[in-house]
Amino acid sequence: MANPADKPDPNLTTPDEGEVREEELEDIEEEDDYEGEDDDDEATASKPQTREDAAASRANAQNLFRRMGVAPVPVRVHDVIVKGNEKTKDHVIEAEVEGVRQATTLQELLEAANVANFNLRALDIFDSVKITLDAGPPELPDTTNVVVKVVESQSPLAAEIVTSTKSQARSSTLEGSLKYKNIFGHGDIWDSSLAYGCDNSGEVGLGLYLPRLRGRPSPFTSRLYLSTQDWLKFSSYRERALGVSLGVLLSKNHELGYTLAWRNLIDPTQMASRTIRRQIGHSLVSDLKYTFKVDERNSSLRPTRGYSFVSTSQIGGLVPDSRTLRFLRQEIDLKYAVPLGFYRSALNFGVSGGITFPWGSGYKSRASSVSERFFLGGNISPVCSLGGPSALWGFKTRGLGPNEPRREAEDDKSGDAYERDFVGGDVAVTAFADLSFDFPLRWFRERGIHGHVFACAGNMAELSGNKYRYFTAPKFMETFRSSVGAGIVLPTSLFRMELNYCHIVKKQEHDRAKSGFFLTFSTPSS
């Protein structure tokens, strides 16, 4: 569904004035024609028009156009008339077109009507939306009635398959969902979904989306989910969670969310390392999350201009019961893209960091929950991932950072060193620089295939469980991992694929990284 926080397509709101006026005038003319043809339309007072009347209307419209070109044309909206909604409540539609009432000139009115049109389409419950301007009552000059005509979706059921990057799973996921739209006429969308991630994670869930909560312009989402994340290969544990999450988009940049979940960590292989063994068990998570997001980049898949900033703050355990998981978590992500002017090249910079720590009695000696820790590496590109340190070219999923030996295997085949678990870090920092450019050949340019060279660096450390005593900044800087490389980017309609050659410049013992060719898949972060 369209994200209402997104801006309307700039092509609709800031085009040449002449173009939009002509489009709108065509709409008005079409409406006149339509009114002329539709004998059943009782709301219109127009009489069937002859060719001479049509010519007169056109002349009037052209006069109006000339007036608009000279000075603002004052107008006042008298009434908003909604037609075509049988199931949808009037107030749902009127709330989305509220902006037209504030218009004082025809130019402002046309722009507001465009925005309202976009908002109504974004509700995703109508097959078509048409907003037209009709003359107001004859006794009130310079007034207009805004007529909103909607055609509700004939079949309320819709299925879709999307790819996205779930912030929890830190990898690309494929999600199939079945949606039932507008059951109660409040623009409500109910969906059941099945998602599968590249890292063997899965989720089944039921969700509800409301465009407005109690009349406030804040889209509300709620979700009941059962999810499994399988980290056996990397960290010797599997995480299952049954929970409910609620989210409110307070405004374009601010989002508040709450999650209550029963989380269970198990190790069916019984090969986990010491830190993971201590974490196995049940926990109740009750956490509040606030996200501030500004994305002024011109594209999330190939940004060439602009910046983005995301800050996510989480506090867990905000209930009187001290037995729920108590933690604090903060992530920051800043990206900046500078256009260089030739071959559509751009320099992208990014830095992101995060820290988590338990709170409550005995917080210094208590280890943070492994589910809340940071893990770096994986098959996503740092250029696209928004929100917190996660990706580093050349390093495999959960392939760097604090690690511990696993339990010794009973059948000691080779006598070599045992495999290791990556247990995550309480503090993580990553930075990258990426220079992207078009290829000289037109064939590549037409398909959006371009090249890039990049460099990235990152590091993590444990702080909780008394390990902050061993943390020093010089040691943290000394153990920074880094890689450089170059590659080809192939954008598709679902995701951005990169085929890169990475050279690992610096890594630590036991890191899962090696120089070579790698594929990454990234989707615009949700």
Place this chain on the structure above:
Amino acid sequence: MEGDQDTSGFTLVTRKPCFGLPTACPNCLPAYIYLKLAQLPFQLAFNSTFPDSDELPYFETGTYVAYNNDDGGVIEKLKKDGVVNLDSQLQSLPDYLSLKALILSWLEEALAYETWVGTEGVSAWKIYYSDLPWVISKVLFYKQTYMAKTRLGIIKENSEEREKQIYKRASDAYEALSTRLGEQKFLFEDRPSSLDAFFLSHILFTIQVLPETSVLRTKLLEHGNLVRYAEKLKLEFLEAPSSSSSPPLHSFPSSFSRKGSKPKSKSKTEKTEEEKKFKKRAKFFLAAQFLAVVIYLSVMGGVSNDELEYEDDD
């Protein structure tokens, strides 16, 4: 097993302490007692968030881990891997297996029944769920109660018969063990075995954890020599001050005739005879030390003065 792990230390991970026991879980207590009987120094760590796991208790040192669901239990695994084996020459004895069957099947069954069904899980709630939020606790409690009933083969139609059978077997087992034990210190001659660990764990749990109204507890208290056997072993092996860095254990009640479900704060404030004895001995020791220092100073002070005079002369 290789002997490299001496440097890394031994840790036993169990469920949390309660009711005056170092660990109140009836599956974890035998392993704890076994290591104490073997006088192996170890640390105790707790996991109180996984009540429905059969991995606990587990023993670890370095990268070696012995889980409870490996090879017949932690104790069997420790024996098999050569970490500590108290039964090395006992397994060939004719009555070893029969005693083992009595303790590990009839008595264990009776304890499981009494914990989850007979006393309606009153004690189980404190042992397993006191560190988990209410929602999770409730669901897991019902789940574990159901699983215990399934394991014991209890259904609505046969619940009374099964209860009679379980209590009858427990009575017979107590009778047999009481006769076998007499006034001996251990079940087998004068050396501890894993069966002592299991049996002592059963007695301590039955007396200290199960409520006074428990039928099983009443049956056990009829055998005075079993109670005395448990007291003696507890005093010698479980209450002795440990030289390792293990956390301090809760004090044990001196007499088992008191209430089994004693809150922690009460046990801390009650002074037992053992504590008083210990404090007296400590006072004597300190006084003796002080006296020795005084004597040393007074004697050596005279000698040094002489030396100084001698040096001055030079």
